[in-house]
Amino acid sequence: MNDRTVTATRPKRILIGKVGLDGHDRGAKFIVRALRNAGYEVIYTGIRRTPEQIVRTAVDEDVDAVGLSLLSGAHKELFARVSELIKAEGADNVVLFAGGTIPDKDIPYLKSLGFRHVFTPGVPLSEILSALEQELGAGSTSVTEASP
Amino acid sequence: MDALLDKLRQGDRRSLARAMSLVDGQDAQAEALTDRLRRSTGQVPWWGFTGPPGVGKSTLIDALLTILRQRGRRIGVVAVDPTSPMSDGALLGDRVRMMRHAVDRDVFIRSLATHHREGGLSDATIHCARILEVGGFDPVLIETVGVGQNEVDIASVADLSVVILGPGYGDDIQLIKAGLLEVADLVVVNKCDLPEANRLLKEVHAEFGGMPQAYPAQSSDPETADGGVPSPQPRAKSPVIVGIEAKSGIGVDDLLDRLLECDAAARTPEQRECHRRRRVLGEIRRSAMHRYELALDRALSAPDAADLVNRLETGAVSLESVIAALSEAALRFDFSPPAPRIRS
Secondary structure, eight states: OOSOOSTTSSOOEEEEEEBSSOOOOHHHHHHHHHHHHTTOEEEEOOSSBOHHHHHHHHHHTTOSEEEEEEOSSOHHHHHHHHHHHHHHTTOTTSEEEEEESOOGGGHHHHHHTTEEEEEOTTOOHHHHHHHHHHHHOOSOOOOOOOOO | OHHHHHHHHTTOHHHHHHHHHHHHTTOTTHHHHHHHHHHTOOOSOEEEEEESTTSSHHHHHHHHHHHHHHTTOBEEEEEEEOOOTTTSOEEEOGGGGGGGGTTOTTEEEEEEEOTTOSSSSOTHHHHHHHHHHHTTOBSEEEEEEEOOSSOOTHHHHOSEEEEEEOTTSOOHHHHHSSSGGGGOSEEEEOOTTSTTHHHHHHHHHHHTTTSOOOSSOOOOOHHHHTTTOOOOOOOSSOOEEEEOBTTTTBTHHHHHHHHHHHHHHTTSHHHHHHHHHHHHHHHHHHHHHHHHHHHHHHHHHSHHHHHHHHHHHTTSSOHHHHHHHHHHHHHTSOOSOOOOOOOO
């Protein structure tokens, strides 16, 4: 049970979360919709969540990736906490990524926390989807019946 | 497998979560697990919650979780949302309403996508509920997708079916139509703060006015009652009817008391046996139907099927003979576990 044995038969699951005191979720909902359309199963947490709520949800839902959206400027503290809790849960196989109004100068720090991708305003959706496809495999599955 | 089951019994969250992924992915390993789970469960009450989209199913479960926690229970929740018919993706959004329970270790919420199954649940729902039961969660709450009039699989899976209605979905003719209400043990009218709710509550009472009020429900044997087919059965008694306002929690305490009363009445050994049987028969039926459908699809895509279809269109053969030929072809296929999602 330590390796991911179920990956070939079910769409990948991605949690999209908003941490901290930030109520702006247009971007997060845009990504949720885009990921659903790309064939992923998306769990959205809603706004103003604590890092603890995000990580507990990620573990219970056994997601393959966690994407955090933040526009308040508190990304360094809150993302660090999420990354720390994920590691404490032993769930470091989960792919972390982030998006929002994040200054370029902070990106190396976030990457050092384990965030594989940081998408800032203006990044085309195609770039986000292809980055996730590289990490997780395609979300969209063609429903092919095994031939007799 | 024994090691995994031990971990599940200890309530180890990572193992519970992984086991649910295993059964949700229809992995080859899953069958050994689901067989063991079937043997070790059937004691804990499962309550099903169903109703139209947006009626307040998740909000009601959220309110019930709060009260059940105050009463010292550990609760498992399986919440099902639809898979997109276009992309195979899904937005699993039920737990947005339940996030205040996210860090409570005595609550376990799992979201599932239907994976294109009809009936309001997914194939993995029953397995995930069993995993939660093994993990010590009692009761287990199951939320269906937002349903229309005829998705009643919940009735064969859950011990008690709660149908949630709200104002704005039509007049009393909708209530008299066959389907959802016939399988209800409890009918909940939500959004009682809205003006039309009172009329709906009256109509629901009127709809069931002529039926006897007493619980327990039917004691008929699900095997014999319907020629061996475990189709959902109409309740032989009037459901309990409760008006609530889930968002503010008004009436939810009372609803929980009524649920517990119904549950206690359904705890007799005969009722338990009846429910267990209904659940397993439903499971067999749904799984077998799925395999038959896949086999039929294969038969239909075989080269000689095209000719058969052409001959039906020109009137050279009858529909009956086409069905007979396709069934014969379908039955020649292997009925091993389906692998419905193969990545290209």
